[in-house]
Amino acid sequence: MTTPDEPGTQPAPPASGPSRRRFLGGAALGAAGLVGGAAAGYGIRATQDRPAADTDSGEPSSVAGAVSVDKAAAQVDFYGERQAGITTPQQERLMFASLDVTTTDADELQRLLGRWAAMAARFTQGKPVSDSPGKPLAPPFDTGEAEDLGAYSLTVTVGFGASLFDDRFGLAGKLPAALKPLGTVPGDTTMRENFTGGDLCIQACADDPQVVFHAVRNMVRAARGTATLRWSQLGFGRASATGAGQTTPRNLMGFKDGTNNIHADDTAAVQEFVWVGDETDQQWMNGGSYLVARKIRMEIESWDTDDLEDQEKIFGREKSSGAPLTGGEEFTAIDFNRTGDDGEPVIDINSHVRLSSPEANGGVRLLRRGYNYTDGQDPDTGKLAAGLFFICYQRDPHAQFKVVQARLGSTDLLNEYIAHIGGGVWACPPGVTAAGDWFGKRLFTENS
Numbered sequence: 515m516t517t518p519d520e521p522g523t524q525p526a527p528p529a530s531g532p533s534r535r536r537f538l539g540g541a542a543l544g545a546a547g548l549v550g551g552a553a554a555g556y557g558i559r560a561t562q563d564r565p566a567a568d569t570d571s572g573e574p575s576s577v578a579g580a581v582s583v584d585k586a587a588a589q590v591d592f593y594g595e596r597q598a599g600i601t602t603p604q605q606e607r608l609m610f611a612s613l614d615v616t617t618t619d620a621d622e623l624q625r626l627l628g629r630w631a632a633m634a635a636r637f638t639q640g641k642p643v644s645d646s647p648g649k650p651l652a653p654p655f656d657t658g659e660a661e662d663l664g665a666y667s668l669t670v671t672v673g674f675g676a677s678l679f680d681d682r683f684g685l686a687g688k689l690p691a692a693l694k695p696l697g698t699v700p701g702d703t704t705m706r707e708n709f710t711g712g713d714l715c716i717q718a719c720a721d722d723p724q725v726v727f728h729a730v731r732n733m734v735r736a737a738r739g740t741a742t743l744r745w746s747q748l749g750f751g752r753a754s755a756t757g758a759g760q761t762t763p764r765n766l767m768g769f770k771d772g773t774n775n776i777h778a779d780d781t782a783a784v785q786e787f788v789w790v791g792d793e794t795d796q797q798w799m800n801g802g803s804y805l806v807a808r809k810i811r812m813e814i815e816s817w818d819t820d821d822l823e824d825q826e827k828i829f830g831r832e833k834s835s836g837a838p839l840t841g842g843e844e845f846t847a848i849d850f851n852r853t854g855d856d857g858e859p860v861i862d863i864n865s866h867v868r869l870s871s872p873e874a875n876g877g878v879r880l881l882r883r884g885y886n887y888t889d890g891q892d893p894d895t896g897k898l899a900a901g902l903f904f905i906c907y908q909r910d911p912h913a914q915f916k917v918v919q920a921r922l923g924s925t926d927l928l929n930e931y932i933a934h935i936g937g938g939v940w941a942c943p944p945g946v947t948a949a950g951d952w953f954g955k956r957l958f959t960e961n962s
């Protein structure tokens with residue numbers, strides 16, 4: 515097989531020490547027209563002077579502080595103090611990938627992280643791996659399927675799993691307490707090895723399915739010899755809302771999902787529950803966030819035989835409007851104390867909204883960013899293999915995801931219709947600030 519000799523997969527030679535490290539991100543791709551200046555924040559902006567297009571999701575085609583943009587041309591800044599794809603208004607499509615590192619050379623791993631940063635910077639501008647097509651007798655630098663498509667608000671978010679912090683790279687002393695294994699969590703027993711864990715993860719989100727596929731495919735391709743794909747997941751529609759003004763989408767059970775989510779404009783909640791701060795025991799994670807993913811299969815066929823009243827009792831909300839069963843409209847606060855004529859709580863004591871609420875979890879909240887998924891049909895049962903690819907971000911999974919999941923795991927009425935079949939926990943470091951920087955640079959270059 516010919517080895518592609520292109521910028522995206524062949525970085526600058528290794529440097530042996532942090533002070534001498536130089537990454538292709540700035541070098542080879544720079545010549546190919548890498549990325550313009552580092553821009554702070556993750557505003558969506560237009561790059562082409564085209565009229566605003568209709569949005570099939572009913573969203574406004576602009577966000578606060580940004581101009582009206584064509585969905586295809588819309589871009590989310592890649593460079594910034596924080597990684598995009600966390601508080602960014604949630605895009606419609608997901609491709610998630612988990613990889614295992616195969617090299618034992620820490621420099622090689624860092625070069626991959628630099629190569630990924632350089633590629634992500636280009637992809638998020640709608641650009642291919644390189645401006646050059648490559649040599650006629652070699653594989654093209656870029657796989658090509660996103661040519662002419664545009665960036666579609668692509669974000670690429672990278673995380674590190676606990677398994678990366680072993681003896682291979684001398685990182686054992688840099689494992690944050692928050693990334694230590696969660697111990698026993700409800701749902702674990704049905705998790706399958708082939709959908710679970712991984713040294714690295716890539717979360718690619720955009721408003722076009724081919725754009726997210728292209729990003730992950732090329733990043734996995736660039737990892738050849740350094741890391742291999744462990745498992746991956748496509749999500750075909752968002753099942754949460756993270757942006758101010760975004761409509762609340764529906765999950766595959768037909769319910770509005772994301773109503774009480776943390777929204778990006780709630781800066782106090784974002785600061786309190788999402789971003790890691792000075793308190794961390796590992797300063798390389800200061801400004802980052804922890805991603806917990808759970809692939810949750812739904813028993814769709816049995817759910818579809820359940821009557822509406824029971825479905826609404828399970829969630830504690832009306833199916834059509836999303837309003838709490840205690841009345842009002844979608845965003846009306848839930849009255850957990852209200853009792854009905856029978857003296858029983860209107861919101862069942864084991865309903866999903868009660869058990870997942872901050873009131874039931876010592877005030878804890880999560881930023882949810884999940885996607886509806888389908889893997890087609892289960893060949894063994896003939897049933898639909900579909901559900902929710904649950905993603906949430908937080909400051910500390912032990913104090914947040916684990917607490918909520920422990921509460922849900924005991925008695926949540928929803929549990930009859932779902933099974934956790936995969937997932938993992940990853941530390942997403944702060945953002946890549948400029949060309950030449952790479953994902954998790956501080957992890958490798960600073961003493962804790």
Ligand SMILES: C=CC1=C(C)c2cc3[nH]c(cc4nc(cc5[nH]c(cc1n2)c(C)c5CCC(=O)O)C(CCC(=O)O)=C4C)c(C)c3C=C
Pocket residue numbers: 765767769770771772773774775808810812829831866867870871872879880901902904915918919922932
């Ligand atoms: C451990 C965390 C959670 C898992 C796992 C989870 C699975 C799950 N959720 C739904 C559907 C809905 N969830 C809703 C609310 C909600 N869920 C969680 C956490 C987990 N859900 C939280 C923290 C909340 C918000 C609680 C609050 O602040 O009030 C809702 C109600 C609408 C909403 O607020 O989003 C729905 C619907 C499914 C289908 C599912 C697994 C397949």
Ligand SMILES: [Fe+2]
Pocket residue numbers: 866870
């Ligand atoms: Fe939920």
